[in-house]
Amino acid sequence: MLKTIRLLFIMAYFSGFAWGQNPNHAQFAPMPFPPADGLRTGSGAPGAEYWQNTASYQIKVSLIPEAHTIRGRQTITYTNHSPDTLPFLWVQMEQNLFKPNSAGQLKQPPESRWRGSFADGGLELPSLTVMMNGKRYTPKTFLNDTRLRVDLEAPLAAKGGIVQLEMEWSFVMPEYGADRMGRFDAEQGMVYQLAQWYPRMCVYDATDGWNTMPYLGQGEFHLDYGNYDLEITAPSNMIVVASGSLLNPEAVLTTSQFQRYQQAKNTATTVKIVKPEEVGTPINRPQGKDALVWKFRAENVRDVAWAASAAFIWDAATVDGVWLASAYPKEGLGDSENPGWEESTQMMAHSLKEYSTRWMKYPYPSMTNVAGVVGGMEYPMIIFCAVGDRGESLFGVTDHEFGHIYYPMIVGSDERRHAWMDEGFNTFINFYATLSYYKQDPKSFWQNTAEQITFYSQMRYWDQPLTTAPDLTVPDALGLLAYYKPAYGLVLLREYILGPESFDAAFRAYTERWKYKHPQPQDFFRTIEDVSGEDLAWFWRGWFYSNERYDVGIQNIEVGSGVMTLTLKKNKPLVLPQILEITYQNNTKERIKLPAVIWHMGDTFTKSLPTKGKVLKVQLDPDKLLPDQNRANDAWKSKN
Numbered sequence: 001m002l003k004t005i006r007l008l009f010i011m012a013y014f015s016g017f018a019w020g021q022n023p024n025h026a027q028f029a030p031m032p033f034p035p036a037d038g039l040r041t042g043s044g045a046p047g048a049e050y051w052q053n054t055a056s057y058q059i060k061v062s063l064i065p066e067a068h069t070i071r072g073r074q075t076i077t078y079t080n081h082s083p084d085t086l087p088f089l090w091v092q093m094e095q096n097l098f099k100p101n102s103a104g105q106l107k108q109p110p111e112s113r114w115r116g117s118f119a120d121g122g123l124e125l126p127s128l129t130v131m132m133n134g135k136r137y138t139p140k141t142f143l144n145d146t147r148l149r150v151d152l153e154a155p156l157a158a159k160g161g162i163v164q165l166e167m168e169w170s171f172v173m174p175e176y177g178a179d180r181m182g183r184f185d186a187e188q189g190m191v192y193q194l195a196q197w198y199p200r201m202c203v204y205d206a207t208d209g210w211n212t213m214p215y216l217g218q219g220e221f222h223l224d225y226g227n228y229d230l231e232i233t234a235p236s237n238m239i240v241v242a243s244g245s246l247l248n249p250e251a252v253l254t255t256s257q258f259q260r261y262q263q264a265k266n267t268a269t270t271v272k273i274v275k276p277e278e279v280g281t282p283i284n285r286p287q288g289k290d291a292l293v294w295k296f297r298a299e300n301v302r303d304v305a306w307a308a309s310a311a312f313i314w315d316a317a318t319v320d321g322v323w324l325a326s327a328y329p330k331e332g333l334g335d336s337e338n339p340g341w342e343e344s345t346q347m348m349a350h351s352l353k354e355y356s357t358r359w360m361k362y363p364y365p366s367m368t369n370v371a372g373v374v375g376g377m378e379y380p381m382i383i384f385c386a387v388g389d390r391g392e393s394l395f396g397v398t399d400h401e402f403g404h405i406y407y408p409m410i411v412g413s414d415e416r417r418h419a420w421m422d423e424g425f426n427t428f429i430n431f432y433a434t435l436s437y438y439k440q441d442p443k444s445f446w447q448n449t450a451e452q453i454t455f456y457s458q459m460r461y462w463d464q465p466l467t468t469a470p471d472l473t474v475p476d477a478l479g480l481l482a483y484y485k486p487a488y489g490l491v492l493l494r495e496y497i498l499g500p501e502s503f504d505a506a507f508r509a510y511t512e513r514w515k516y517k518h519p520q521p522q523d524f525f526r527t528i529e530d531v532s533g534e535d536l537a538w539f540w541r542g543w544f545y546s547n548e549r550y551d552v553g554i555q556n557i558e559v560g561s562g563v564m565t566l567t568l569k570k571n572k573p574l575v576l577p578q579i580l581e582i583t584y585q586n587n588t589k590e591r592i593k594l595p596a597v598i599w600h601m602g603d604t605f606t607k608s609l610p611t612k613g614k615v616l617k618v619q620l621d622p623d624k625l626l627p628d629q630n631r632a633n634d635a636w637k638s639k640n
């Protein structure tokens with residue numbers, strides 16, 4: 001064998017064989033992903049030894065409107081499934097972002113979307129007790145900005161050790177809390193939106209150990225799964241909505257509201273449980289009590305959020321067994337020309353059906369959309385959207401936040417490190433929901449999207465790879481890098497590189513394999529390759545891990561009898577497959593797809609292709625799907 005190879009080299013040398021151009025070896029080399037192990041297989045699925053820890057919460061919380069104060073008492077039950085003993089725990093204290101000198105507030109400019117500090121901001125934690133192995137004690141703690149280390153007297157055992165943390169805490173609600181939470185001063189009462197509000201366990205995993213990246217604002221969150229029992233005490237004039245299922249509707253609603261609530265359980269048509277004309281009147285709420293306790297339960301979720309207001313109109317419908325509800329003050333109502341929040345529940349019905357059909361059946365019992373000060377933010381089974389949104393922008397933000405139930409609420413990727421795995425994947429599935437909601441023509445929709453992507457690819461926004469952590473991404477580039485570029489990368493995979501059948505099977509497999517788990521980037525890339533059977537290292541490297549731009553043009557075409565010799569020139573680093581369309585004199589067209597690997601041996605590609613008649617025209621990328629920075633060199637026309 002060796003002898004033959006040596007002979008071939010000698011022959012090549014004497015026959016004058018030479019490459020003539022610089023090969024692009026690096027672009028096609030295997031990706032340097034961590035090797036597969038017992039936790040994560042080489043095919044991209046969780047391995048036989050995959051583990052993650054669980055954190056379940058019992059929370060009792062009171063809303064005290066006079067001082068906009070939230071006071072809570074909670075027990076966290078944390079189970080360590082890892083093979084490591086843990087001498088301490090890390091807890092996220094995200095309200096501390098709103099302390100005047102928090103790291104996040106010092107980093108953000110005053111006009112930032114992620115601002116929110118104020119004199120009384122931050123979490124008070126008057127009591128913290130550890131309960132483990134039958135022992136109760138007050139632990140030593142170390143506060144580091146938005147994180148708290150809890151030192152255990154004895155380490156938490158590996159593979160099943162359980163510790164409970166009992167806490168009492170309180171905070172004053174920011175008016176504007178980094179576009180995640182806050183207060184909207186509606187005419188009929190304050191709308192409170194509560195998110196990233198109680199102390200939550202950090203994730204401990206095999207990749208990063210304790211995930212203690214700070215909450216700076218721009219990066220969202222990363223949490224383990226668990227069950228939540230949530231009891232919210234609020235003034236009796238308020239309606240309260242939260243993640244999960246309401247357990248005691250009859251105790252917190254009037255008789256007629258409870259009847260409408262039951263009615264909404266049995267119809268896909270929106271039912272107004274609290275009608276606009278009832279808000280603020282005595283018949284609206286049960287009489288005789290100052291406060292009511294609303295009880296919720298949410299299972300197998302990463303988090304809970306909630307909202308409360310005396311100004312809420314509240315409607316709901318049940319679609320495919322899922323309770324869909326909207327809570328909004330009258331400021332959210334639209335009119336026939338500009339529909340508003342009265343349409344929100346049916347907008348969610350569209351999202352629910354679209355995502356359940358296309359990717360995975362919606363697994364949770366409910367989803368509630370809340371209008372308030374937050375522009376758009378997602379939590380399990382509850383989303384916050386801007387009260388002023390109408391029409392297309394209301395559908396756009398509602399559908400986007402709804403889609404997040406899949407990425408990252410079900411497929412629990414690390415948002416604080418890998419925003420593209422939730423924002424990008426979600427923006428991708430939103431494209432198809434928008435197409436079907438407005439019955440748009442996909443061809444022009446993709447062309448417009450490609451045009452925008454191409455426009456941005458020529459700007460400095462493109463300079464960072466989309467895999468950059470969100471807190472290290474230029475703020476103005478976040479929309480492109482975390483949302484549109486990864487989303488369009490998946491569009492290219494589906495509509496251009498792999499085709500819908502292959503891509504959909506692969507993307508569904510990724511969703512199914514990693515539901516309620518924590519995928520790393522390589523798990524996504526490997527699953528797509530595993531199910532599609534395609535080596536895509538060049539695409540992961542060029543689109544996800546670099547800032548490469550794209551331009552391929554026709555350098556020369558020579559037409560002979562029954563054959564055409566084509567020379568293409570790649571003028572920018574990015575490699576992609578190239579579809580070319582040949583138009584013949586008899587007006588028939590033929591399409592040929594050249595794989596990306598044609599660029600392996602250099603930036604000039606020459607090939608003789610058989611033709612089926614007199615060639616009149618050759619057009620590159622005939623559907624205009626590629627982010628091609630120069631379309632002037634994409635066509636060739638016969639001169640005779």
Ligand SMILES: [Zn+2]
Nearest residue numbers: 400404423426
């Ligand atoms: Zn989003």
